[in-house]
Amino acid sequence: MPTTCLNGIDVYFERRGSGPHLLFLNGSGSNLTVAAPLIDGYAEQFDVAAHDQRGLGLTAIPPGPYSMADYATDAAALLDHLGWGRCRVVGVSFGGMVAQELAVTWPERIERLALVCTSPGGAERSSYPLHELSALSPEERGPRTLQLCDTRWTPEWLASNPDDRVLIEGLLGRGAVTRTEEQLRGEREQLLARSHHDVTDRLHRITSPTLVACGRFDGIAPLANGEAIAASIPGAELRVYEGGHLFVSQDVRARPEIVEFLLG
Numbered sequence: 001m002p003t004t005c006l007n008g009i010d011v012y013f014e015r016r017g018s019g020p021h022l023l024f025l026n027g028s029g030s031n032l033t034v035a036a037p038l039i040d041g042y043a044e045q046f047d048v049a050a051h052d053q054r055g056l057g058l059t060a061i062p063p064g065p066y067s068m069a070d071y072a073t074d075a076a077a078l079l080d081h082l083g084w085g086r087c088r089v090v091g092v093s094f095g096g097m098v099a100q101e102l103a104v105t106w107p108e109r110i111e112r113l114a115l116v117c118t119s120p121g122g123a124e125r126s127s128y129p130l131h132e133l134s135a136l137s138p139e140e141r142g143p144r145t146l147q148l149c150d151t152r153w154t155p156e157w158l159a160s161n162p163d164d165r166v167l168i169e170g171l172l173g174r175g176a177v178t179r180t181e182e183q184l185r186g187e188r189e190q191l192l193a194r195s196h197h198d199v200t201d202r203l204h205r206i207t208s209p210t211l212v213a214c215g216r217f218d219g220i221a222p223l224a225n226g227e228a229i230a231a232s233i234p235g236a237e238l239r240v241y242e243g244g245h246l247f248v249s250q251d252v253r254a255r256p257e258i259v260e261f262l263l264g
Helices: 032-043 068-082 094-105 130-135 138-149 155-159 162-175 181-195 223-232 254-263
Strands: 003-006 009-016 021-025 047-051 087-092 110-116 210-215 237-241
Touching (some): 009 032, 021 032, 021 068, 047 068, 068 181, 087 094, 087 254, 094 110, 094 181, 110 254, 138 162, 155 162, 210 223, 223 237
Parallel strands (some): 021 047, 021 087, 110 210
Antiparallel strands (some): 009 047
16 A cells, blocks of 8 residues: 655555545544544545645654644645545544644645534644543543544433444544554644634635535534634535534435535
8 A cells, every 4th residue: 555755754545436536534543444434435435635644553653742733734745646636635633733734734636525513723722632631531531532533422322322332432442443653643743733623814815615414413613613614715605414523424314415515
């Protein structure tokens, strides 16, 4: 699988599918193995490029600290490597933050932009500070994480909603993967960069057609944050789905509508 030097570090990336060029940007602590089902869904309609972001997966874990500008520059360098002057972009959660930073810095490179379960940052519209979860005891961390993923996820709700229980089993399986101390450092560096994300005063620079997709019950990137993004980007469209941070897997309308928007 291809690894290339981008922005001074070795970056692992994959490319699959055919159609319009689409850059996929992944979420916090995730890698291309975890995201494969999402990427495969887009590859049915697009020529998709995706990479393990710095500090994660098979990409290098350089010394920190990392900035959101670093992540955006890594993405732009991948476009350069691929010879893509312009492309469509979809960013999920942390990837949506990177996508915003990319789009406000190089708006001319974005044809269409989908921002999924994400936040603009700053003092008032940041996503939940996930780096603070490590300070909780395991007994506290589990229930808190569930409530952040979907504010409805109480024991009573889950007892009567088996589909959501399946999603949780997937989350627990992902968390059970053993990671080295160096991999854990990369994850921490990403979360610290995420905590400084702020494009609130620059979103007006985005010129591409933009879809902001939100989960009604998202405790990580609350609906108000998506509303703030859509209000700040000229002509942006806001769509709200019935689910939490994982609404793409909870609301059957979400994935087809995001794909339809990106196809334009």
